[in-house]
């Protein structure tokens with residue numbers, strides 16, 4: 001393990017924000033923390049980054065180095081009136097690090113930012129700011145990266161590009177990466193492990209794909225002639241154009257696809273639909 005949160009609890013006055021939270025992330029792993037607004041994700045990440053203290057419990061970092069953990073909370077804190085290279089220089093100076101032009105180029109390349117852009121950061125898109133924030137977090141060669149809602153404010157292309165960067169950092173640099181989001185889709189496409197958080201407690205944890213399948217109560221099947229199916233009459237179905245949303249468990253899916261193909265209904269896509277009520281129960 002690179003980082004372990006052990007039995008963390010935190011209250012603000014009478015409001016208990018974290019209640020005995022346990023979480024672990026190992027090298028090369030991407031762990032997602034899923035929770036509604038106010039579930040306690042940011043508080044948890046602030047504690048893991050050492051920005052605030054828990055009332056009880058501990059964070060154990062199994063990594064050497066000056067600053068074995070880095071991250072972005074809420075949104076990247078950047079100097080908007082400087083350019084990317086100047087931001088990297090200034091953050092290095094603040095942290096007592098010497099940085100060369102070669103290292104600046106290397107960091108910008110690593111996060112996929114152009115090395116020849118000299119315009120001010122205030123003109124950057126949110127996706128570019130996130131990338132620069134990650135480059136700054138990587139200055140100290142951390143073993144663990146904590147990203148709080150990194151996809152918020154990004155368009156679908158920006159989300160896809162940032163997802164690729166995060167996966168590359170986990171795979172190539174073997175970083176332990178913690179990501180929070182209130183959108184399951186954003187986490188399910190990237191995380192190995194998922195923690196579901198509700199009202200300050202971890203209510204579910206495990207492999208992301210297992211959590212999704214365990215909490216899937218229907219599947220959406222697409223086929224041009226799906227409405228004509230006789231086999232579907234045996235199921236609870238909601239039709240939306242050429243899509244049939246069928247209340248069915250994961251292990252019944254192959255049988256239904258077989259029945260549909262016998263009726264010459266050939267499925268072009270089959271998408272699991274998560275039951276959010278079940279997930280947060």
Ligand SMILES: Nc1ncnc2c1ncn2[C@@H]1O[C@H](COP(=O)(O)OP(=O)(O)OP(=O)(O)O)[C@@H](O)[C@H]1O
Nearest residue numbers: 012015017035036037038039040041042043044182
């Ligand atoms: N410094 C603070 N003082 C008092 N209450 C706080 C403080 N910080 C957070 N809270 C409260 O703690 C609860 C959890 O907040 P937190 O920001 O950790 O949740 P979150 O899951 O990150 O939510 P969001 O997705 O909306 O950012 C909220 O009710 C919030 O209002």
